[in-house]
Amino acid sequence: MQLIGSLTSPFVRKVRIVAAEKFIEYELVIDTPWSEDTRVPEFNPLGKVPVWIMEDGKTLFDSRVIVEYLEHVSPVGHLLPKDARPRIAVKRWEALADGVCDAAALVFVERKRAADKQDPEWVKRQMAKIAAGLNMMSDDLGNQNWCTGEFFCLADVAVGCALGYLEFRFPEIDWRRQHSNLSELFDRMMQRPAFKETVPVA
Ligand SMILES: N[C@@H](CCC(=O)N[C@@H](CS)C(=O)NCC(=O)O)C(=O)O
Incomplete structure (x- = not known):
């Protein structure tokens, strides 16, 4: 494969x-x-x-x-619950994290255009989605260890990839200071070999 x-x-x-x-x-x-x-x-x-x-x-x-x-x-290391309701809750986290990545990727591409071709209103709209997405992630995480509670799952993977992408491409977004629970979650995820081995490289 x-x-x-x-x-x-x-x-x-x-x-x-x-x-x-x-x-x-x-x-x-x-x-x-x-x-x-x-x-x-x-x-x-x-x-x-x-x-x-x-x-x-x-x-x-x-x-x-x-x-x-x-x-x-693969039955190894389940990352998605079998039952519909908790499964949909995980997929909702994934949609939120992926949506933040979509908005961030659009801004990244826009910023590569010549300065006079960039649309500041478009960038502002996407940046607002990133900020609102981070707010929701932080509110929904609360003081839990992992996105859906006690167990690491696909929701955490998706959120970790979104936060890692922001850290990589948007160092000016200070999500670690604004959302200390997301910062702790990210540090917890970065202990895992799968995260350490896939840090984005330019
Ligand atoms: N919803 C898609 C998004 C994939 C996506 O946007 N990938 C970007 C790279 S981060 C890409 O290939 N962009 C090329 C393009 O838009 O032409 C997924 O989850 O796989």
Whole structure:
């Protein structure tokens, strides 16, 4: 099995962490969808990473589908509850964390445009989503050890990838000082080998 992705994408990191936590082996094929020689559109018509290639050559995307698949193929280290209600609660955390990543990635791309082509209102709108997303994460986490309570799960992986992406691309967002519970959660996650081994690199 292969995973196509970049070393900076928080969505690719989420898949890598889930695979590592579940001891699933695969080959990582590095491909940056923004580069001219990218092959990503051959595997995903949307031109986005991550893409997972299964043993039969069929492809899976996006990251939420891939992590569901990984949960399904390996019983080791469950990251998603089986029952519908707690499962949906975890998926809600994932949607929130991924949404923060979507907004952050849009700002990152916008800021790469020539200064006179950037739209400050658009950037402001996305930055507001990041701030509101962080507020909700912090409120919902409260004083729990992990996002959904006592057990580490996919919700924590997704939130960890979002916080790691902000730390990597947006050092000016002081989420650690604004939300000390998220800061503690992130430090707790960074103890895990799967997180340490996937820190984004430019
Ligand atoms: N919802 C998708 C988002 C994937 C995504 O936006 N990936 C970015 C990299 S961080 C990408 O490939 N962007 C290329 C593009 O938008 O053309 C997922 O969860 O996999």
